[in-house]
Amino acid sequence: MSTHRTLLAGLLILALGCSPLLAAETTAQAMPEYMGMLTHAISVETVQGKDQVPALARYFANKLEAAGFAKSDIETIPVGNTEALVVRYRGKGKGKPFIVHGHMDVVPANAEGWSDHEPFKMVKDGPYYYGRGVADMKDQTVALVETFMRLKREGFVPQRGIILALTGDEETDEFTAEEVAKRYHDAEFALDADGWSGEYDANLKPVLFGVVAAEKGYADFLITATSPGGHSSEPNPDNAIYKLSVAMQKIAAYKFPVKYNGITLASFKASSARMQGPLADALHRFAEHPGDAKAAAVISADPAYVGQIRTTCVATEFASGHARNALPEKATANVNCRIFPGGTVTAVQQQLQRAVADPSIKVSVQDPAPVLGPISYPVLPQVMTAVTQAVRQRFPGLEVIPVMIPASSDSRHFRNHGVPTYGVSPAFAKPGDVHAHGYNERILATELPASLDFWYELLPALARAK
């Protein structure tokens, strides 16, 4: 049999694909191509310093061209040793396009720390695929490329144009996102595929899907105390380590003012309905009476939730001294802050300085200069509706709510250029299960076809609207 017949069938599918109305590859049919591209993408070490992003961008560009995209609709934007890839899916309507973005780079991986698998080789083991970038976020980057190819091959013509933007240094400098946002901010909205939206419980039951509508601002502050130094046999009370120790205790005791916005209230309401116990009560009360001091105190005591109602700052590094037998001349600490949307770096710097209450201690902003962004709230109704529909195709009735995350992504560059941006990643995971940035990064195999389904549902739904 039947090499011939398979070939014929393949040709038939290709022929059908050329005719827009007959369309429709199934996800199952798209999977081998997707998995082939993902396997290749994981093998390209797009870590900072290896300069492999342009090679991966070229690979995607060739695939997209082969699927029917015009060369003129594919653009690479080099920035330093990396680059961004921008692909335009032209719409026939007059409305502004929307952007869907992800990143091609990954954080470095030291092979020695990976238990059974090489980091740059995708391997299936049990229910998981392993490899650097399988979860953050080549799974979605390749899913977006695959979805663009599918739609193009089917002859899909959107009303609203779609701009696929793949950046090349999200894990480090974010220069490519800034460059893309500068050029393509005349857009209706943007979707960031690099979000942790879908959450499973320990039994793989879906808990919720978060539409990331805000992120906290990231800033590092250097706290510096100095003293004259000298011989340790003549201990002077003016000791940089002691002064810094006092400052650290004051920062530990200092609580930034309680804050909230529509996103945090909505997510508290949803979370409290799912949970039980004092924390659930506090979340509920806080959502009902924003700013309730007693509720805020309970929420603040939980490390996983305190960041939802306050700017948080915490000491992460501590260094001093040049010899065991010499008094310190300088002692420094790094204080890492997650700034509640609406706050500014300068204001936090002043709050820290006031908390320290010692003018001899210097509080300075660490390089690179932090970039904060506005929130994207309320979520545009057409986005909320389309995302909810796409999620519920897989998990009927699942709660879809706007959320604020403590981490930062490329999103804020688009938000800063006036584009409402929403983080929507279709891959669900149990908390702490993917090991993004760590050893043995992995993703549940079930999430790969589900991701293709999601984008194939969501992108046309949003692009059909006028």
Added chain:
Amino acid sequence: MPFARLLIAACLVLITAWMPPAHSETTTQRAMPETMAMLRYAIATQTVEGKDQVPAFAQYLAGKLESAGFAKSDIEIIPVEHTAALVVHYRGSDKNLKPILLSAHMDVVAANPADWQRDPFKLIEENGYLYGRGVADMKTNVIAIIETMMRFKREHYVPKRSMILVFSGDEETDMASTRELAKRYHDAEFLLNADAGGGTLSAQGKPVVYEIQAAEKTYADFKLTVTSAGGHSSEPDVPKNAIYRLARALDRVAAYQFPVQHSEITLASLKATGEHNTGPIAQAMRAFAANPNDAKAAAVLSADPAYVGQIRTTCVATMLDGGHALNALPQRADANVNCRIFPGTHIASIQATLTKAIDDPSVKITVRPPPPVESPASPLRKDVVDAVSAVVHQRYPGLDIVPGMSAGASDSMYFRNAGVPSYGVDPTFSKPNDTFAHGLNEKLLASNVPWALDFWQALLTKLSQ
């Protein structure tokens, strides 16, 4: 007294001070350019831990000694890991006499040029001071002793008693080279250490006292360690944070004072210093020397960094290290606490006291290697005291010469531990808190250099004849 007259008096003192023994006056003047050139080279050689420059420096000194006439066989460089010790034999005519050991160290404490007002590794003369890492601790004496040996050799001086230079290469850090020296050269009459004792000037520059160091406190480093689970910095767990807990422990160490103690040596030292000074501290010294239970006097002395160590064990935080990433909660934070322990108190009791003061079982307190070395006080020898007094009195007639306990840890502790009575006889005179040894902008009064040459020549001549 009118200011002008005071100034004249001060100048007279200085002129008198610089007047060396008549026969060697021209020699010292002639020796100065060579001495300053060697000192300039010495300061420029960064003999800090990690740069491994001590062997090269020892080689340089050996070359100078050879050029002055020392036999190659009388010079020995002992490599010890990344550093080295330098041993130089100046043979005496009487083989039955045990030798005198001359101890100094060639290494210096690290210095970060970015924090200094001047380049730390360049000898700079300004306003009557020498600046540079090591000018006070202790390359000026290293060079002065080497120059003295070269002068002796060129003058064909033959002592009765042998002298052996035992220069270490890691006094400021591990003291591994010192241990090696003490192991090889402990069959000696006594040791003179140029890195201890010395003269004190008043703030106005008047000589107050000259101390012969006869005892030292025990040096010990304790490591304070706190661990915590770590995690993402966006989810801060404040009470468990290792940095915060360590900060609280250090706050308690800062607030704790060890009990007041005294010995014959410290009482003699405080009495003499108190009698030659005025003001509340001097008064407290006199009061304490008269009655060591005087709590008020103890409180005044405790408030002065230069004297608190004379009446208590002291412990102070000197280093911090914690965290591994800007955006990750710390998994570990540790601090070094450096202690100077009053002779007679054991390490274990200090560790127990620190544990009690910190009062937090999550803070682990350990003694850092190498194991602390306790050293007995050295009995005062009349010949040494007389010789030192005579030489110091040539510069400052009638100045009080008193025994002293230093805060340690000098190379002497290993030699005392090995049975060699050791005396710290640093010729330099300094105002209290003026040299910034180990700190920023280390400096030394420039007038000390010609005086050190005179001192060593006169003292070693007396003691080796």
